Amino acid sequence: MDLVPGGSVLGRRRLSPLIASLASPRPSVCPRCAFPFTKCPYPSPYSANISLTSHAKKRDTYAQPVPKQTTTRAEEEERVEEEFMEDFEDEIMMDDTEDFEDDFEVEYVDLNVGDGAEGGGISLAGTWWDKEALLIAEEVSMLFDGDLKIYAFKTSTNLTIRLRIEKLSSKYGSPCMSDIEAFSTAYQSHLDEAELAGKIPKNISLEVSSPGVERVVRVPEELERFKDLPMYVKYSSINAETALTQENDGVFKLISFDLDLCQCTWGLADVRINRQQAGKGRPLSRKQREWQLQTPFESLSLVRLYSDC
Known part of the structure; x- marks a missing residue:
């Protein structure tokens, strides 16, 4: 459920369209099918997955001002939790005269446990720098008293780091926008220092996001945590x-x-x-x-x- 990063540029970081959409009112009718969202046969764009991407290759001299936060952190976290649960509670209404199943089929690709993406775990590309990048990410996680934990970490030979974090103090592990932005900013700062020291290559791209709605459940560690969900x-x-x-x-x-x-x-x-x-x-x-x-x-x-x- 990852979204392609884009939107306005803030220094060396890009904010995803989903982050921008959180600040705007949610429409009551789907623009694709004109059904209310509770009856819409298409996947909801308002998922619990949030992504923030940092591109070191694109350096901007003039940064745009940071928009003012109109909600408190507690309100923001509550909204993320509500949106997470909506994906489990929203149901396509069955009608005797019209069957959405005939026109719509969910496409699903099996997750691989430990793939470094939605399956969680660590997946390193075998480059000379990826273990150092992982070590730095673990050190940054400790800056948040262990509350923001690495769910998945993946490096690629094209100088890309994809990192998913979960929030242990949240019932379903969903970090909010400010959590992801704070982790991304701290991690990028440490990567910059490592780059100057020659421990990692230049121009590494960084993507930090949430685990995703259909995340893997670790057995038996997370059974109690997710026992109320299908x-x-x-x-x-x-x-x-x-x-x-x-x-x-x-x-x-x-x-x-x-x-x-x-x-x-x-x-x-x-x-x-x-x-x-x-x-x-x-x-x-x-x-x-x-x-x-x-x-x-x-x-x-x-x-x-x-x-x-």
């Missing part, structure tokens, strides 16, 4: 007939987990893809509501948040 789960099991391992997946809700037994108990999440099995426009059946699955932690190959409710 999750896409990919897991392996033993086929009783063939005794072979097979891959399975589904959209579940977490019922419970046991750290001693190292296992989870899941039920079907009340989301559209599961409701469709009961029939168009119908709620989950009694059999679906009572269905449960137990999985050992080691059988879970991917657990991520699921936003298409």
